[in-house]
Amino acid sequence: MSSWFRPLPRSVTRPLSLLILAAWVGVMGVLVHRSYAQGAGNLATDLARYGSSAQWRGVYYRGEKLGFTVSQTVPLKADAGGEDEGFELQEDGQLQMSLLGAHTFTRLRTTARVNRRFELQSFEFALDPGTGPITVAGEVHDRALTISIATGGGTRTETRTLAERPMLALNLVRRLADTGLKPGARHRWTVFDPATLRNAPVTVNVGEREVVRGAAAPIPAFRVEMEFTGLKTTAWITDTGEIVREESPLGFITVRETPEQARALAVSGRMRRDLLESAAVVPTIETRTPPLPPIDDPRNVRLLRMRVEGADLSSPDLQGTGQRISGDIVEILDAETIAAGPAMDDLTPYLKPEPLIESDDPDIRAAAETAVGGAASPRARAEALTRYVNATVQKKPTVSLPSAREVLRTKIGDCNEHTALFVAMSRAVGLPSRIAVGVAYVRGAFYYHAWPEVYIDEGANRGYWLPVDPTFNQFPADATHFRLARGGLDKQAAILPLIGNVRMSIVDLEVVQGSTPVLVGGEAAAAAAAIADVRQPRPSRWCLPCFLGGGQ
Structure with missing residues (x-):
C-alpha cells in the first residue's frame, strides 16, 4: 500500500466521550446557513432505528442546550452453531451552536459491530456539518485494519497491521459494568485509538455511589473519573452501565433525558458569548517602568516574551523555528x-500527500504551478503561494475536516482551510511544509489558530523552517504566533485540555513601528499586487477562534 496514509484525525472518529467532540466543535465556531427544519427532517429518518430501550441524552454548555445523542446496543443474529455473533453499537447525535449571529446543526452517526467479547469487527462514522458528510469506515481482520476516508472529493483506503487486535472505546462503560463497579477500584485498559491507528491507554477510577438527578427521578450511580489521551471526564454510571450524567472541560455536560426532552433544542445569545470567551486567552501585562508598549499591530512585534502557566512546555514541537522555551518562559522572535542551519536529513514526510492534504491531486498541482508562476527561489515560491491562498479563499468560518481538494473547489474557509490548501500546494511544487497549531494575538487576546511552516532550502546543504500565515496574508507570520503543536488533528487534539486552563503574562515586548499592510480576501488576481508589496489602506485583521483541522 502507498505510504501517504497517516493516523486518522481523532475528531472524525468516535472519541471516548461525545463531550470531547462537543468541546472541539464548540470552540471552533461555525457559520453554516442551514435551517432547523432541513436538519430535523433528515435526522428523523436516521433516528427511526432507535427503539424503546435506546438511551437519550441532552448535551449542554454552561446550562444552555447544545444538542443530544441517542445510542443503543442491538444483538446480532445467531450463527450456524446457535451462538450470538455479537452486537451492533449504534449512536446518533446532533449539536447546534450559534456564533456571530448564525446557527449551525452538526450531525454525527456511528455504527460499530463487535463480537461477543466486544472486540471491534467493523465501524462507520459520519460527521456532517451541513456542507456534506465526511465518512470514515473500517474493517478488522485479525490484526489488520482497513480504513477508508470519504469526502466530497473522493475516497482513500489503506490497510494497516496493528500490534494487537483493537478493542473499542465505545463499549468502555459496558466493560466497566461487567467487571463490577466497586468504590476505590482503579483500572488501566488499552482501547483502540483511531487518531493514531494504535491502542492507547485509558485510566478509570471508580468513586462512591451518589444520587444523580435523571430524566424523571433521582438515580443512584457511581462517580467515575476517566482520562484518555490527556482528556478528563467525570461520569455517573449505574450498575448496568448506563451513563446518567457526564461532565468534561469547558462546562460541557450530558444528562439522561426522555426522547422529547433530548430533542428540544434552543440556542441563546449568552451561549454565543461564552463560546467566544472560552476560546480566547487574555494575557496580563507585567508592570514595569517605563511600561511595556501596547500591541497595536501584531506585525510590528519583534520580540515577545511571556510566562505561560497551565501548559506542558516540554514538547520538542515548542522549540525552534523562532521559539525558545526556558522553564515557564516562552520567547518568540521575529521570523x-x-x-x-544544516539541512534536515529527511524531508520526505513533508512532501508526501495525505488523506486531507491531497498534494498529488491534478487540480492542486495545476493551481500550485499557476500560483508560483515565474518565482525561482524557494522563498519566492513560498511567498507566492501565501499570497495566492489568501486571495483565493473567501474568509468564512466552517466546522469541517478541511480537505485541500475541497477548499480549492469551494474557495471558502477559515484558518484550517487556508492552511490545508497551502500545505498541499506547497508540497505539490516540491516545497516541504507542515501544519503548526497554537494561538495568535488578535485585538487584546490570543485565539486558537493554525498556520503553515515551509522549509526554505538555501542550497549548500543549508535551510530553515519559516512560519507563514495565508489566513492573515503574512509572509512570514508575525511574532505573536505561539506554536503549541505540529501535525494533524491527532496532534491538535492534544491541546484541547489547555483550553480554559492556560494563563499568559507578557513580561517583555519589543515593537518596531511601520510594516507591510495586510491584504485580506479578494480575487486570485490580487495576489500579484500583494507580492509586489503595493501599499494599500489597511483593513481590520480578521480572525475567529478556531480549534484546528488538517493533516500534518
Whole structure:
C-alpha cells in the first residue's frame, strides 16, 4: 500500500466521550446557513432505528442546550452453531451552536459491530456539518485494519497491521459494568485509538455511589473519573452501565433525558458569548517602568516574551523555528531573524500527500504551478503561494475536516482551510511544509489558530523552517504566533485540555513601528499586487477562534 496514509484525525472518529467532540466543535465556531427544519427532517429518518430501550441524552454548555445523542446496543443474529455473533453499537447525535449571529446543526452517526467479547469487527462514522458528510469506515481482520476516508472529493483506503487486535472505546462503560463497579477500584485498559491507528491507554477510577438527578427521578450511580489521551471526564454510571450524567472541560455536560426532552433544542445569545470567551486567552501585562508598549499591530512585534502557566512546555514541537522555551518562559522572535542551519536529513514526510492534504491531486498541482508562476527561489515560491491562498479563499468560518481538494473547489474557509490548501500546494511544487497549531494575538487576546511552516532550502546543504500565515496574508507570520503543536488533528487534539486552563503574562515586548499592510480576501488576481508589496489602506485583521483541522 502507498505510504501517504497517516493516523486518522481523532475528531472524525468516535472519541471516548461525545463531550470531547462537543468541546472541539464548540470552540471552533461555525457559520453554516442551514435551517432547523432541513436538519430535523433528515435526522428523523436516521433516528427511526432507535427503539424503546435506546438511551437519550441532552448535551449542554454552561446550562444552555447544545444538542443530544441517542445510542443503543442491538444483538446480532445467531450463527450456524446457535451462538450470538455479537452486537451492533449504534449512536446518533446532533449539536447546534450559534456564533456571530448564525446557527449551525452538526450531525454525527456511528455504527460499530463487535463480537461477543466486544472486540471491534467493523465501524462507520459520519460527521456532517451541513456542507456534506465526511465518512470514515473500517474493517478488522485479525490484526489488520482497513480504513477508508470519504469526502466530497473522493475516497482513500489503506490497510494497516496493528500490534494487537483493537478493542473499542465505545463499549468502555459496558466493560466497566461487567467487571463490577466497586468504590476505590482503579483500572488501566488499552482501547483502540483511531487518531493514531494504535491502542492507547485509558485510566478509570471508580468513586462512591451518589444520587444523580435523571430524566424523571433521582438515580443512584457511581462517580467515575476517566482520562484518555490527556482528556478528563467525570461520569455517573449505574450498575448496568448506563451513563446518567457526564461532565468534561469547558462546562460541557450530558444528562439522561426522555426522547422529547433530548430533542428540544434552543440556542441563546449568552451561549454565543461564552463560546467566544472560552476560546480566547487574555494575557496580563507585567508592570514595569517605563511600561511595556501596547500591541497595536501584531506585525510590528519583534520580540515577545511571556510566562505561560497551565501548559506542558516540554514538547520538542515548542522549540525552534523562532521559539525558545526556558522553564515557564516562552520567547518568540521575529521570523525574519531565523537563520539557516544544516539541512534536515529527511524531508520526505513533508512532501508526501495525505488523506486531507491531497498534494498529488491534478487540480492542486495545476493551481500550485499557476500560483508560483515565474518565482525561482524557494522563498519566492513560498511567498507566492501565501499570497495566492489568501486571495483565493473567501474568509468564512466552517466546522469541517478541511480537505485541500475541497477548499480549492469551494474557495471558502477559515484558518484550517487556508492552511490545508497551502500545505498541499506547497508540497505539490516540491516545497516541504507542515501544519503548526497554537494561538495568535488578535485585538487584546490570543485565539486558537493554525498556520503553515515551509522549509526554505538555501542550497549548500543549508535551510530553515519559516512560519507563514495565508489566513492573515503574512509572509512570514508575525511574532505573536505561539506554536503549541505540529501535525494533524491527532496532534491538535492534544491541546484541547489547555483550553480554559492556560494563563499568559507578557513580561517583555519589543515593537518596531511601520510594516507591510495586510491584504485580506479578494480575487486570485490580487495576489500579484500583494507580492509586489503595493501599499494599500489597511483593513481590520480578521480572525475567529478556531480549534484546528488538517493533516500534518
